[in-house]
Amino acid sequence: MIRRTTADDRLRRLLALVPWVAARGGADVDEVCARFGCTENELQSDLELLFVCGVHPFTPDALVEAWLDDGRVHISYADWFRRPLRLTPAQGLVLVATARALLSVPGTDPAGPLARALEKVALAVGAEPGEGVEVELGEADSGVLAELQAASAGERRVELDYYSFGSDRFTTRLVDPWLVFSSGGSWYLRGHDHHAGEPRMFRVDRVQAARATDERFERPADPGPTEAYTRRPGDPVVVLDLEPAAAWVAGHHPVDDVEDLGNGRLRVHLPVSEPGWLARLLVGLGPLATVVEGPPELAESGRVTAARLLRRYR
């Protein structure tokens, strides 16, 4: 989606661009445009405007000097803007959390450039390095995770011993590991499943063992999104009414539609990839969810599973 550039957007760019150019005593137009994500025309009109900015009484010594000349950008007398604006709390958190997340991945150098950058950034945003925020990307056997990452990077097919949560079954699969990623606090593997003959998603903490083979694969240009669930055409949809205590479902799972039924109750249209997954969800939600609509075998799956489990407790 292309959003129209606003005056705010242009000001944010200027407040970062001006000190950067001024500190260097000028810079190439191409480089400035590449670094600050604008076109030469946009840069030109922002500089023309900056040229008339300054403070009262707007005599030459109280104005910014800014101009384009022979492919170079020149900015001087911009002393009010000699340093960039400090980071917002959200930007500070994004930087620190992101760096901490990567540093939590086994195999990352704990004293490498990222760790050193994190320490400097923490000081610049007024945080104490090493404190304030912890990020873990997911539980996973570090050996399995490392094997999958290496196989993915080296484009080698892997054999997996896998427990499928959705179908509640153990299987051995042959998979081309396209992507290894973390989402929602779990590690996932996305790749071509040779038994299913189509792309599949695997949770790394459900992989009991992974063995790289000698067979190579070629990663497709678009290996698909790094999301835990990607809708396939033909996935059935169930309509669920949720009590207030189960309203989190609407935010936690990708739903097609949410209707407010009043008093905190919601009606959601939920696409279902695996019948077993829905049965588990429905048993967990129990009386907090009612299936209003959906294919009969799905609509009944919570009831059937609950009745089966009850027998164990008799």
Next chain:
Amino acid sequence: MATDQDRKLERLVDLLAALLDASQPKSRVELQRVVPLYPEDDVAARRAFSRDVEALAGMGVPVEVGEGQVPTYRVRREEYELPDPGLSEEEAAALHLALATVELDLPEGSPAEALWKLTGGAAERITAPVGPTATLPGHEHLSALWAAVNGRQRIRLAYRGEPREVQPWQLSCQRGHWYLQGFDAAREAARLYRVDRIEGPVEPVGPVGSFERPTTTDTASPPPPWLLGDEVRYVARLWVDAGQADFARAQGGCEVEELRADGSVVLVMPVANPDAFRSFALTLLDHAEVLEPPEARAEIVRWLKATAR
């Protein structure tokens, strides 16, 4: 030709320069005398001025508003300016790569703008190679909580329907959720709050730097959900079959009481949140059975009956 947007931008730059240039706080009227391009009509000028101040504050400019009879405004340079972090090229590239690899989407948290400020952006587009790619959940309260953690400023929030005053110690992201670890003043005890369950706004209370964080962070790793509660309600025994035993144990918060010949286990688990324990036990379907206490078994039966009906 100058557009409306150009005029607005010029006014914002001039206003910010005037606020940074002022040695004393200035009133709106004083500022409008030295910043051109405000409408002549006083009502329109007043409206435009407050929108401008909001726009500056919205992008993080620390506009200090003096609450006198006539409000005054100023921006202190030392609060405005980002100290130079002194990043080497290699360190800057590592940050760019981290932001290209891990995603955390927050309001006013644009990573691109953060990198403009810190490193002047990147001369070449940096993209993540195949490798760990991760998405962290965003939440509206995170920025306020982070600011309070950093500033060591107490906060007021509502949780489980009760107002609480908390010394915020640390944020952590685990199992796909953000948690705030802190000290609950009224309960005189350390507590863990799930950020997406915090009700209503988070309000700072009192001055910054008003408490010390504990030096040990042994509680940094949040316990599993059934341990999130004010007190332990009972200790449960849960049987889990061989296939799911490792997964169940990896959740933490349990000890293996018995390892049976078939590879199944009996786990002993203190439970502070019975609802969360029931959910966990049911997640394991036929692979688990709650053995004790009777009240936990009865709750499972009640729940399954209500589901099977």
